[in-house]
Amino acid sequence: MAGFEMAPSNQTDEISALRRRVAELETDVQRQKRAFEERFRRLADAAPVMIWMAGPDARCSYFNRAWLEFRGRTLEEESGNGWTAGLHPDDRDLCVETYIKSFTARQPFRMQYRMERAGGQYSWLEDVGVPRYEEDGEFAGFMGSAIDITDRKRGYFTPDEASVRMVFALTERERQVLVLIADGKSTKEAAAQLGISYKTADSHRSRILEKLGVHETASMVRYAIRAGLIEA
Template sequence: MSARKAAEAALQASEQRFRGLADNIDQLAWIADHQWEITWYNQRWHDFTGTTLDEVRGWGWQAVHHPDHVDRVVTSVRRSHASGEPWEDTFPLRRHDGEYRWFLSRAQPVRDANGDVTSWFGTNTDVTDQLAREAQVRLLMREVNHRSKNMLAVVHAVARQTLAISPEDFVARFDQRILALAAAHDLLVDSDWRGVDLGALIRSQLAHFGDMIGARIVLSGPPVRLTSAAGQMIGMAMHELATNAGKYGALRDTQGRVGIGWQASADGLAIEWIERDGPPVEAPARAGFGSRVIG
């Protein structure tokens, strides 16, 4: 075999290895000449776009670009072609079924011994799912920031009101109210902040009376889904009512009973807290934190 034929055979074998590799990578891949006219695509490109080489040869690749982005992409390609610098852009490409998916696209210039660009080798990597995840993370971060500010505002208000009304036992009362907020917060987190069941919320605020629920404490009402904001406020109200019932009302002794009922209608939500058979209750000398929450 002559040296020329041997070189041609080696080149052919090398091209076959390259095409085999290029057809099995996850990316869409292509080669363009020095004028950026594409001369070859890997099989994944054809499978994704449903096009033939004749349909998208040269600058025919624009046919599978989204009309809202194609002019921008052409401009960035021409800029890179003129400068000889590597190219990178992100844009949607149309799949064979008509759906557009986003791709991170890159191309590297191939240079000869003199440094002149002889061709370009490019890839398109599907980043649709990655971009969706990043958008979801940004949304979640904004939501966390919003909810954190709201929660801090609630904590701040609870602290100020507790200190103003009962400075003598501030630490104990503030701690109890924060735990009540935390219980409501746990329910909201468990539901991905899609709301909270009213019955579950009330039970969480009566957890320290757990052995009485169903006996001396009776809950009745249909399934009601509260918004996160309503859940926090109603949770605090239930906590204050339960605390007062334990300190001054029906749950202070062994005979009293509490009935908690609710009903939803077109006019809104009505909740009743009724205490029976407890010790006599005296009107407080001043309005406490619970009165402000409930009122």
């Protein structure tokens, strides 16, 4: 046909050979990747700690044997967002918020929360997650590990998360005034100890009451106790 020239036979053979080689390399890469994943799963299942993995969409795709035995559930039940069903109601919002914020920022996290275990009891877990990346630098999700710290928690006061948030929304000076008043000091004594005027200390006290949404000193004391600032 005019204007069309067929490639020489040897050039066609070279192109075909190159395509076959590329296909072989791709197959080899996939084979190595599957072998690596299989080795990882064997090691993870033998680990004494609970291990999980999530994709870039923050949905969990893998839990090792230790996690599944702790939860008494299958991989299918825990995958995606299924694991959140076991979170203690008082810890769920803060836990999920920390998890999602870390994914969005692609920053490591460490948090503690209560998780329901096989049998229905709740245990305290300390969970550490870190971002992971493909060889080309593309974000691949997160990988993490959790340990049971229930024994460590026993005998220790556990601050109420809501109270902690409220108290730490105060300024540093307001928290100092709160601690002193909650510890039994009068506003005048708190002012003297902090080296500020009575008027300034009283102004701090008024703002503390307003920010905490309470109207008397007794309620301030309860907030300080629940937040772990002072002992009951």
